[in-house]
Amino acid sequence: MVIAGSGYDMNLMRTFVVVYETRSVTEASKALFVSQPSVSYALSKLRKFFSDPLFLRNRTGLEPTPVAESLYPQMVQAIWLMDSVVQNATDFKAAETTRTFRLMMTDLALMALFSFVVQAIQAKAPRARIEVTLLDVAQLEDKLRRSEIDGAIAVPTFSEDIVVRDHLMDMPYVGVCAASHPRLSPEPTVEDLVAEQRIEVSGALGHQHVERTLSDLHGHQQPPIALPNYSVVDETLAATESYCVVPLFLGDMFVKRSPVRKFILPFTLEPGHVGLHTLRRVAPSPPVEWLRHVVAEALVAYPYPQHIGDYDDSWFTN
Missing domain, CATH: 1.10.10.10 (Winged helix-like DNA-binding domain superfamily/Winged helix DNA-binding domain)
Incomplete structure (x- = not known):
């Protein structure tokens, strides 16, 4: 003892x-x-x-x-x-702090959420430094324990004995394919998808349940295209007769920048529950508690519903 x-x-x-x-x-x-x-x-x-x-x-x-x-x-x-x-x-004074706030995020979260987070932090703590590293699910708990990061914005869940999870939002998934895809309709059937080749994106980003569902759908056949992240998915879709399942906001981003289109998935898929993960402490850390509040407040302005029940089909087809 x-x-x-x-x-x-x-x-x-x-x-x-x-x-x-x-x-x-x-x-x-x-x-x-x-x-x-x-x-x-x-x-x-x-x-x-x-x-x-x-x-x-x-x-x-x-x-x-x-x-x-x-x-x-x-x-x-x-x-x-x-x-x-x-x-x-020592009282934590956000307006005066020169502290470095360290976050882990996926490339996806960086694209979708970081602009809201950084704007909120700099508005209240203009002298603070913000350092972001790419999410490593396997190391997240150890990095929190060692105070190498203050928090992580991610989909996966972690040990409740070590990590406090603040729910930020639900993000549903949508199918995406080339705008000129000759066979996939805006509402394809399961059989339609099984007949097409798919693009797999690394499960290390926290969307393993998506890959498990698609793997079951295709009879555990290895997909012909596997990518480490989402950065070139839209360009790959535009160049092939493939499809991919991506978070909704990313599908919208792809539609704006590449000749691709969205379609409604013909099966139920649990949404990605995006959370802020911080270390569970015996006594709270004032800077980290401040960060938790600021991040939650910042994402109220995010232009997607916070809860899955507030989505309807128009979000997936428009």
Whole structure:
């Protein structure tokens, strides 16, 4: 158990947490801006205190022992709490802050939502810096834990023990094909789609349920075209007799910039539930709480309904 006043300080706990997360004394020393001997010395004190080696070396790095596995979540919570106490000691003043707000977003969210978010942040925190990296679903929780990002705007859901999810909007999907496609009507049947070739877009963007549905539809046949993101889908559609299923706003964007058209899907598809994901903390972080409020407020102006029940067929055909 982690017990207050046990004779070791926050620096030792931070060292343990960073070594646990990086599985490396070298990487931990870089992250903490201290020497490798300093990290090793801190680990030796912790090992003596807990009467356990805590980490064992293997071919890939340092492997935590069962004792270390049990200590990690308690130490993380203790650090969160102390950091929050320090942050709360100074009132957060958005108009004066020079803080860097770090977000993860997909290329899709950047195209659709970032202009609203950045405008709202700069209006209230003109001296703040905004840094965006592309969403990596596999690393999101770790990056939140390590305070490498403040939040992520994405469709996937994550562990409720680690992440707080604020629902931002529902985004339905629409079919898209070349405007001159010779066979697909504005309301094709399932049989019509099965007879056509489709374009697959990477599931790493958080739309895995779309690909699962389409894979089932086509009998698990691999599609002839697979793309890493949506950036050239419209150009690919215009050059082929293919179709793709994309979020509605993207279909509208494609129609404006390329010779493609939308069509209504002949099956039910769960909409993408777009959320803002932030770290679940023992005590709130004032800058992150401010960011949560600003993002939610900014997207009220987004020109699509917030909830799936407010859409009708005109959104998919016009």
